Amino acid sequence: MMEPKKMVLVVLDGLGDRGNKVFNGRTSLQAAYRPNMNRLASMGICGLMHPVAPGIRCGSDTSHLSLLGYDPTKFYSGRGPFEAMGIGVNVQGGDLAFRANFSTVDDNGIVVDRRAGRISENTAPLAKALSFDMDGYKFIVKEGVEHRGALVVRGPNLSDRITDSDPHDSGRRVRDIEPLEAGAENTAYLLNRYLKRAREILRDHPFNRDRQSRGLLPANALLIRGPGKAPSLPSFQELHGMKGACIAGIPMIRGICAMLGMDLINVPGATGRIDTDYKGKFNALRDNLKRYDFIILNVKAPDAAGHDGDPVSKKEAIERTDEALGAIMDMTDDLVICITGDHATPCTLGDHSGDPLPVLFSCKNENRLERRQFDEVSCRKGPLRITSNDVFPYMLQLANRADKYGA
Amino acid sequence: MMEPKKMVLVVLDGLGDRGNKVFNGRTSLQAAYRPNMNRLASMGICGLMHPVAPGIRCGSDTSHLSLLGYDPTKFYSGRGPFEAMGIGVNVQGGDLAFRANFSTVDDNGIVVDRRAGRISENTAPLAKALSFDMDGYKFIVKEGVEHRGALVVRGPNLSDRITDSDPHDSGRRVRDIEPLEAGAENTAYLLNRYLKRAREILRDHPFNRDRQSRGLLPANALLIRGPGKAPSLPSFQELHGMKGACIAGIPMIRGICAMLGMDLINVPGATGRIDTDYKGKFNALRDNLKRYDFIILNVKAPDAAGHDGDPVSKKEAIERTDEALGAIMDMTDDLVICITGDHATPCTLGDHSGDPLPVLFSCKNENRLERRQFDEVSCRKGPLRITSNDVFPYMLQLANRADKYGA
Numbered sequence: 001m002m003e004p005k006k007m008v009l010v011v012l013d014g015l016g017d018r019g020n021k022v023f024n025g026r027t028s029l030q031a032a033y034r035p036n037m038n039r040l041a042s043m044g045i046c047g048l049m050h051p052v053a054p055g056i057r058c059g060s061d062t063s064h065l066s067l068l069g070y071d072p073t074k075f076y077s078g079r080g081p082f083e084a085m086g087i088g089v090n091v092q093g094g095d096l097a098f099r100a101n102f103s104t105v106d107d108n109g110i111v112v113d114r115r116a117g118r119i120s121e122n123t124a125p126l127a128k129a130l131s132f133d134m135d136g137y138k139f140i141v142k143e144g145v146e147h148r149g150a151l152v153v154r155g156p157n158l159s160d161r162i163t164d165s166d167p168h169d170s171g172r173r174v175r176d177i178e179p180l181e182a183g184a185e186n187t188a189y190l191l192n193r194y195l196k197r198a199r200e201i202l203r204d205h206p207f208n209r210d211r212q213s214r215g216l217l218p219a220n221a222l223l224i225r226g227p228g229k230a231p232s233l234p235s236f237q238e239l240h241g242m243k244g245a246c247i248a249g250i251p252m253i254r255g256i257c258a259m260l261g262m263d264l265i266n267v268p269g270a271t272g273r274i275d276t277d278y279k280g281k282f283n284a285l286r287d288n289l290k291r292y293d294f295i296i297l298n299v300k301a302p303d304a305a306g307h308d309g310d311p312v313s314k315k316e317a318i319e320r321t322d323e324a325l326g327a328i329m330d331m332t333d334d335l336v337i338c339i340t341g342d343h344a345t346p347c348t349l350g351d352h353s354g355d356p357l358p359v360l361f362s363c364k365n366e367n368r369l370e371r372r373q374f375d376e377v378s379c380r381k382g383p384l385r386i387t388s389n390d391v392f393p394y395m396l397q398l399a400n401r402a403d404k405y406g407a
Numbered sequence: 408m409m410e411p412k413k414m415v416l417v418v419l420d421g422l423g424d425r426g427n428k429v430f431n432g433r434t435s436l437q438a439a440y441r442p443n444m445n446r447l448a449s450m451g452i453c454g455l456m457h458p459v460a461p462g463i464r465c466g467s468d469t470s471h472l473s474l475l476g477y478d479p480t481k482f483y484s485g486r487g488p489f490e491a492m493g494i495g496v497n498v499q500g501g502d503l504a505f506r507a508n509f510s511t512v513d514d515n516g517i518v519v520d521r522r523a524g525r526i527s528e529n530t531a532p533l534a535k536a537l538s539f540d541m542d543g544y545k546f547i548v549k550e551g552v553e554h555r556g557a558l559v560v561r562g563p564n565l566s567d568r569i570t571d572s573d574p575h576d577s578g579r580r581v582r583d584i585e586p587l588e589a590g591a592e593n594t595a596y597l598l599n600r601y602l603k604r605a606r607e608i609l610r611d612h613p614f615n616r617d618r619q620s621r622g623l624l625p626a627n628a629l630l631i632r633g634p635g636k637a638p639s640l641p642s643f644q645e646l647h648g649m650k651g652a653c654i655a656g657i658p659m660i661r662g663i664c665a666m667l668g669m670d671l672i673n674v675p676g677a678t679g680r681i682d683t684d685y686k687g688k689f690n691a692l693r694d695n696l697k698r699y700d701f702i703i704l705n706v707k708a709p710d711a712a713g714h715d716g717d718p719v720s721k722k723e724a725i726e727r728t729d730e731a732l733g734a735i736m737d738m739t740d741d742l743v744i745c746i747t748g749d750h751a752t753p754c755t756l757g758d759h760s761g762d763p764l765p766v767l768f769s770c771k772n773e774n775r776l777e778r779r780q781f782d783e784v785s786c787r788k789g790p791l792r793i794t795s796n797d798v799f800p801y802m803l804q805l806a807n808r809a810d811k812y813g814a
Contacts, residue, residue, distance in 0.1 A: 002756060045762075383763055383783075385792040386461045393462030397761030404759060405459065406466030406479065407486035407659070 005363070005399040007242075007294045008285065008328065008337045009067060009391070012321060013060060013250075014303025015341025016357035016376060018348055020311040028302070028314035028347065029358070030375040036325040037360070037374040040337055044362035044398075046372055047384025049391065050354075051343045057354040058388075060303070063342035064256055068296065069240060069392035070233060078160065078228025084150035085255025089142045093232030096158040096187070100141065100149045101166065102126060102219035105199070111170050115147040116219040123149065125207050126219060130198050139194055141222070151224050153191070158229065159184035165195055166223035174221065191224075198222045235261035240392075242293035242401070247281050249273070253298045263292070272300040274317055278324035286327045289335070298342075306345025314347060336399040337362040338391060339374065359384065359391065363398040412770070412806040414649075414701045415692065415735065415744045416474060416798070419728060420467060420657075421710025423751025423764035423783060427718040435709070435721035435754065436765070437782040443732040444767070444781040447744055451769035451805075453779055454791025456798065458750045462761040465795075467710070470749035471663055475703065476647060476799035477640065485567065487635030491557035492662025496549045500639030503565040503594070507548065507556045508573065509533060509626035512606070518577050522554040523626040530556065532614050533626060537605050546601055548629070558631050560598070565636065566591035572602055573630035581628065598631075605629045642668035647799075649700035649808070654688050656680070660705045670699070679707040681724055685731035693734045696742070705749075713752025721754060743806040744769040745798060746781065766791065766798065770805040 017027040051058035052066050052073070061082040062072040080097035091097055102123055104112040123143040130141040130151075137155035144150065161180040167173060177195070179188045199221050202208060208218035236244040236257075246257035247265045249272030254264050267284045269277025278299070285297050301317035328335065340359040343352045358379035360372075372378060386394065396402040424434040458465035459473055459480075468489040469479040487504035498504055509530055511519040530550040537548040537558075544562035551557065568587040574580060584602075586595045606628050609615060615625035643651040643664075653664035654672045656679030661671050674691045676684025683706070692704050708724035735742065747766035750759045765786035767779075779785060793801065803809040 002758075381787065383455050383787045383792075384461070390461035393460070394761065395462075397462050397464050400756075402462065402464040402761055404464050404466050406469030406483060407489055 002400045004293075004401045005334060005336050006289050006292070007395050007399050007401075008289070008335055009294070009296045009395070010321075010325070010337065010339045011064070011067065011296065011298045012302050012318065012339070012341045013298055013300045014306040014343060014345030014352070016344025016346070016353070016355050017306065017311070017314065018346040018355065020347055022311050023315075027376050028305075028311045029318055030377065032315045032318040032322065034318060034322040034374060036322045036329055037339060038372070039329070040325075040332070040339060040362035041360040041372040041374040041379075043332060043364070044360055045384060046358065046360040046374065046379045046382035047386065048356040048379055048382070049340055049359040049384070050356045050387045052388055054356070055354045057352050058343040059352065060252060060342050061256060063388055064253055064298075066388035067340075067342065067391050068236065068256075068260065070260070071389050075231050075233055077231045078226065080150075080160070080226045080228030081230035082252060082256065083226070084142065084152050085259060086250070086252030087142050087144045087150055088251055088255075089140055089150055089152050091152055091230045091255070091259060092154065093230055094154070094158070095230040096153040096160055097228055097230060098151045098224035099226045100151045101223045102147045102149060103221045103223045104217040104219065105174055105221035109174050111167060111172055111174060111223070113217050114166070114168075114170055114223060117217040119147050119219060121207075123147075123207075123219065126202065126205060129201050129205055130222060134194060134197065135190060137190060147219070151222065157186065159187045160227040160229040162188050162191070162227055164225035164227070165191070166225040168225070174223065195222060195224070230259075233260060237261060240294070240396075243291070244294040244296070245288060245292045246296050246298075247284055248296070248298035248300075249276055250298070250300045257296065265295075273304065274301040274313055276301060278320045279327065282324040282327040286331070289331070302341070303345045306347050307350055309347050309350045311347040332362055333364045335362075336395050338395050340391065342388075359386070361394060361398055409807045411700075411808045412741060412743050413696050413699070414802050414806050414808075415696070415742055416701070416703045416802065417728075417732070417744065417746045418471070418474065418703065418705045419709045419725065419746070419748045420705055420707045421713040421750060421752030421759070422748025423753070423760070423762050424713065424718070424721070425753040425755055425762065427754055429718050434783050435712075435718045436725055437784065438718075439722045439725040439729065441725060441729040441781060443729045443736055444746060445779065446736070447732075447739070447746060447769035448767045448779040448781040448785075449777070450739060450771070451767055451773045452791060453765065453767040453781065453786045453789035454793065455763040455786055455789070456747055456766040456791070457763045457794045458761075459795055461763070464759050464761045465750040466759065467659060467749050468663060470795055471660055471705075473795035474747075474749065474798050475643065475663075475667065477667070478796050482638055482640055484638045485633065485635030487567070487633045488637035489659055489662060490633070491549065491559050492666060493657070493659030494549050494551040494557055495658055495662070496547055496557055496559050498559055498637045498662070498666060499561065500637050501561070501565070502637040503560040503567055504635055504637060505558045505631035506633045507558045508630045509554045509556060510628045510630045511624040511626065512581055512628040516581050518574060518579055518581060518630070520624050521573070521577055521630060524624040526554050526626055528614075530554075530614075530626065533609065533612060536608050536612055537629060541601060541604065542597060544597060554626070558629065564593065566594045567634040567636040569595050569598070569634055571632040571634070572598070573632040575632070581630065602629060602631070637666075640667060644668060647701070647803075650698070651701040651703070652695060652699045653703050653705075654691055655703070655705035655707075656683050657705070657707045664703065672702075680711065681708040681720055683708060685727045686734065689731040689734040693738070696738070709748070710752045713754050714757055716754050716757045718754040739769060740771045742769075743802050745802050747798065749795075766793070768801060768805055773805065
C-alpha cells in the first residue's frame with residue numbers, strides 16, 4: 001500500500017444553483033472565472049453529489065455531519081443542539097438543548113410580543129442571569145442575535161420528548177411543558193420550575209427596568225422550542241483514526257467540528273460573510289497541513305448570496321475562493337482535495353433546495369484522462385453519482401487510508 | 408412474460424484502472440483491442456459500478472458475494488472461512504476458521520521464525536497429522552503455499568470472539584488464546600488444548616526430524632490468527648431458484664461458489680495466472696450453458712497484473728479474454744451477458760482501490776441505440792450508476808427472471 005496522503009475538504013456553502021437570467025441561463029458557478037477549480041477537476045474525478053439522498057433539502061448541520069463521515073440518519077437528533085453550538089455553547093453529548101426567545105408576557109401569562117420588540121441591545125446580561133444550577137442540573141442560556149438565544153440543560157436522564165413552552169404566536173398563553181412519552185415527566189416538571197424561576201429573575205432585572213423606563217417592552221420571559229438531545233458522537237479521531245481540524249467563519253460549523261473533537265483554526269478575518277478573508281483562510285489551511293491529516297474549510301458566502309437571491313455576489317464569492325485556492329495549488333501531488341457544497345441554495349429560490357451538486361476529487365495518479373470543468377453541468381459528464389455520505393469514504397480510498405473490505 | 412434466458416457473468420478480476428503513462432494516460436482496458444466487449448456493450452446497456460458502495464475498497468470475497476446476489480453487509484463474516492475455502496477446505500456454516508502458519512517455536516515458547524524458514528516442501532503430512540477429532544470437535548488443518556495453511560474447527564457453540572495465538576512477530580512469546588466476550592471461554596479453552604497437543608505431535612514428526620537433520624528450522628508449532636465463523640448462507644439454488652456453476656482458476660472464488668452449493672466446472676488449463684487457458688474456460692462456459700441457468704466465469708490475470716504494476720500484462724490479459732469471448736458471440740440472442748470486475752486494481756497503485764468500474768449488460772432487444780465501447784471512460788456515457796449489489800437483480804430482470812415488485 002502506498003503512503004497515506006493528507007485530505008482537504010473545501011465546502012462552498014450553498015454552492016449548487018439553477019440557471020439564472022443574469023448569466024443567460026447559466027449558474028453563478030458556470031459564470032465564474034475559476035481556473036483553479038477547473039484544473040483540480042481535470043486532475044481528478046468528478047460528478048454529482050446528493051446531500052444525504054436524492055431530493056433531501058439539507059440544512060448545513062446534517063450535510064456537514066454527512067460530509068465528515070457521520071451519517072445524519074444515525075447521528076443527527078434535531079437542530080436544538082446544533083443551533084446552541086452555532087451561537088457558542090459548548091454542547092456535550094446528553095445535553096438537552098432548545099432554541100429560545102426573550103419575550104414579553106403579561107401578568108396573565110399571555111404573550112404580548114414573542115420578540116420583546118426585537119431587542120437591539122446585547123442580551124448577554126439576561127443570558128448570564130438565567131444560567132445557574134438547580135435541582136442538580138446545569139442550565140446554560142446563551143444570547144444570540146436580537147431576541148434570539150438558546151437554552152441548554154445538562155444532567156442525568158433528560159428527555160427531548162416534551163412540548164414547547166412557546167405558543168408560536170403572540171396573543172396566546174404561554175404553554176406548560178408537557179411530557180410526550182412515559183419517562184419524560186421529570187424533564188417537563190424540571191423545565192416548568194426553571195421557566196417560572198426565570199420569569200421571576202427577568203421581571204426585576206435592571207436590563208428590563210431600563211427598557212421600561214425608555215418605553216420599550218420588557219424581555220420578561222424565556223420561550224423555548226425545538227427540544228433536542230445532543231447525540232453522543234464518536235470523536236473524529238475515534239471514528240477515522242485521523243487528526244482533523246476546521247477552518248470556518250460561522251459558529252454552527254465550528255460548533256459541529258468542536259463537538260467532534262476537531263481543532264478549530266482561527267483566522268482573524270474569517271467572518272462567514274462575502275467580505276471574509278478568503279486568502280487568510282487558505283493560507284491558514286496551507287500552514288496547518290503539516291499538523292493535521294484532514295482539514296475542512298467552509299466558505300459561507302455563496303449560501304448567503306443564494307438566500308439573498310444575488311447571483312452576482314455568489315459568483316464573486318466563488319471567484320475569490322478560486323483565487324485563494326492558489327495557496328495550495330503547488331501541493332496537489334501530496335493531497336487529496338475534494339471541492340463541493342453542503343447543499344444547493346439557488347438564487348432564484350432564495351432557500352436551500354434538494355438539487356444535486358457538483359463534486360470533484362483531485363488526486364495525483366487519478367484519472368487524468370481529459371480536461372474537465374467544475375460546475376453543475378460539466379460535472380454531469382463525470383463518472384460519479386454519489387451522496388454526501390459517500391464523500392468521506394471516497395476521499396479515504398484516494399488517500400490510501402481505506403481498510404480493505406474483505407480479502 | 409417472455410421465456411427466461413440463461414445468464415453469464417464474466418468477472419475480470421481487478422479490472423478497473425487509472426490512466427497510465429505507458430498508454431498516454433489511458434487505461435489498460437482503453438488500450439486493449441477488445442472488439443467482442445465493444446460489440447456486447449453496443450448490444451446492451453452499460454455504465455459504472457461501485458463495488459458494494461462508493462469508496463469501498465473491496466476484497467475479492469466481499470465483491471464476488473455481492474455480484475452473486477449476496478449482500479456482504481449481511482452475509483460476510485471475516486476472511487478466515489474464505490481463506491480456508493481458498494485453499495480447498497470444504498467449510499460449512501458454523502465452522503470456526505483461522506489462517507495458520509507452520510512456525511518454529513523454542514522450548515520457552517518464544518517464536519524463533521513465524522515461517523519456519525519458509526518451508527519449500529509440501530506440508531500435507533503435517534496438516535494430515537494435525538487433523539483429528541478431540542473433545543467432540545473436528546479439527547481440520549489444510550496446507551497452503553510454503554509455511555501457510557488453515558485450521559477449521561467444526562462442532563457446537565464455537566465463538567470467533569477470541570484472540571490469536573500468533574504474536575505476529577518473531578522473538579515474542581506464543582500467546583494463549585483468550586475469550587473476548589462471555590460465552591467464548593469454552594472455545595478458547597478448547598483451542599489452547601488443541602494447540603498444545605499439536606506441538607507435541609509436530610515435535611516428533613518425521614517431517615521435522617528430517618528438516619533438522621538437514622540443518623533446517625523445524626515446523627514445530629501451529630500459529631493461528633484471524634478467527635472467523637463461517638456464515639450459514641442460503642444456497643444459490645435456494646436464494647435465486649436457479650442452477651448455478653462456476654469457472655475459476657483461483658481457489659477462493661471456487662471456495663465461495665462451492666459454499667453456495669454451485670457446481671465447480673473444472674478446466675484443466677485454468678491456472679488463475681496470465682498463462683491461463685482463456686479459450687478453454689470460455690469453451691467450457693459454452694459447453695455447460697445447456698446444463699445451467701447461470702455461470703460465473705472469473706479471470707484472475709488482470710488483478711495479478713494490477714498488483715504487479717504491469718499495465719502491459721493487464722492489457723494482454725484483457726485482450727486474450729476478449730478473444731476467448733468469441734466462443735459465445737453467436738449465442739448472444741439467447742443470453743444475458745454481464746461483463747465487469749470485482750474491484751479496481753490500478754497498476755499505478757499496485758493494490759485494490761475504491762474506484763468505480765465499467766459494467767455492461769448485453770441482452771437482445773435491450774437498448775441498441777448507439778455504438779458503445781467498453782472501458783472506464785466510455786461507460787461514463789452509459790445510463791447506469793450502480794453498485795455490485797445491483798448487478799444480479801439487473802441481470803435477472805433482463806433475463807425475464809425477476810418477480811414483479813407489487814402489482
